Amino acid sequence: MTRLAPGAHADVLVIGGGIIGLAVAWRAAQRGLKNVVVVDPSPGHGAAGVAAGMLAPVTELQYGEEPLLRLGMASNERYAAFAAELTEASGEDTGYRRCGTLAVALDSDDRAELRELHAFHERLGLDSTWLTGREARKLEPMLAPGVRGGLHVADDHQVDPRRLLKALVFACERARVLIHRTEAAELLVQDGRAIGARLGTRETLTADQVVLAAGPHSHRLPGLPEGVLPAIRPVKGQILRLRVPDAYRPFLNRNVRAVVRGQHLYLVPRENGELVIGATTEEQGYDTTVTAGGVYELLRDAHELVPGVTELPLVETSAGLRPGSPDNAPLLGPTDLPGLVAATGHYRNGVLLTPVTADLVAEYLATGEVPELARPFAPSRFSPARSTTKAVA
Structure with missing residues (x-):
C-alpha cells in the first residue's frame, strides 16, 4: 500500500x-x-458492487425531477467516452453496453400510468416510443402474454458496476x-x-x-x-443474479422494467449470460441481511413479467445500502x-x-x-x- x-x-x-x-x-x-x-x-x-448498473435517466424519471433528469442525461451522454477512457487507463473492460430499456405495463392501471409517463416524456422532448403489448413482445419474446403496452427508450443503456x-x-x-x-x-x-x-x-x-x-x-x-x-439515510436494496444457460440465449436483449404490485422491478441481461433482477426498496436502517421474503418477492414479480425466469439457475443473492438524501x-x-x-x-x-x-x-x-x-x-x-x-x- x-x-x-x-x-x-x-x-x-x-x-x-x-x-x-x-x-x-x-x-x-x-x-x-x-x-x-x-x-x-x-x-x-x-x-x-450490489447494483445492477442500468443507465436509465429517462425511465427512472419521476414527476418534479427535471433537474435530476438533466444531470442524469448529461452523465449518460458522457458514459461511452468515460467507459472507453477508463478501459484504456486501467486495462479492464467495464461492461458498458448500448442496449436500450423497455418499460412495460402488466395491467390496465399500469398501462394508463405508463401512457401518462410517455406524455410527460413528450412534453419534455425526450425520446421514448410507445408500443402496444404485441409490439413489446415482438422486441422481447420472453415477456408474459398479458403485457398491455410499453415504452421503448433506445438511449438507456447499462454497465457492469463490479x-x-x-x-x-x-x-x-x-x-x-x-x-x-x-x-x-x-x-x-x-x-x-x-x-x-x-x-x-x-x-x-x-x-x-x-x-x-x-x-x-x-x-x-x-x-x-x-x-x-x-x-x-440508508435505503436497503436486495438483488438477485441468475445465469442464463447457452440453450436459453438470447433470453432478453435489453433492460426490462415494470411496476409490479406498486414496486419497481428491473431485469438487466449481461452479454456474459448473467441476468440481474432488482431491487427491493426497504427503509431498514443499516441492515444488509438478505431475506427470504425479499428473494421471494423479486422472483414472484419477475416471473409475472418474464415467466421463463424461474427456470434459470440462481447464483447469488445480495443486499446493499443506497445513500438517500x-x-x-x-x-x-x-x-x-x-x-x-x-x-x-x-x-x-x-x-x-x-x-x-x-x-x-x-x-x-x-x-x-x-x-x-x-x-x-x-x-x-x-x-x-x-x-x-x-x-x-
Missing part, C-alpha cells in the same frame, strides 16, 4: 472509496491536483492516487475549516480540500460539525464548512451519475468554481439557515 511520506500534505483527500469517491479521485488527479488520497477500508466495494469498480481502482493506482485501506476515524477541523482526517491507523492526513463520498455513512463521520450535512437528489460541491466538499446522496442513481459527478466535483476542486450543472444540488440547500429563511418567507 502506497502512503504519503510522514508530514506530507495532500491537495485532495477523498473519504470513501466507492464508485463515486474513486471516480472523483481519478478525475482530480487528471486535472493536475497533486497527492490525491483516497481513504477506505475496502476500496472498490460499497453499494455499487467491473467498473475494479477498473477505477486500477486507474486510480496508475494515476498515482494514493489509497489508504483503512477507515477515516475523524474529520479534522481547525479554525472553522476542514483540514484532513485522523485514520483508523492513528495516522493523520492533512489536505487542502476534503471530499466526503462515504455514501450512507457520510453524515456520521466523527468530527463533522452538526448541520453541515443532512442525514443521508432528504429529496433523493445528490449533494455535489462545497458545504457550509470551508474545505469540505460533498459527493454523496445519489440514492438510486449512483452508477448512472458517476461520470458527471466526477467531472463536476473535479472541476470545482481544480478551479474553485461550482459548475452550473451542479448548482441545483448544492449541499447548502439543506443548511439550517436556509431552511429557517424559507420557513419565515
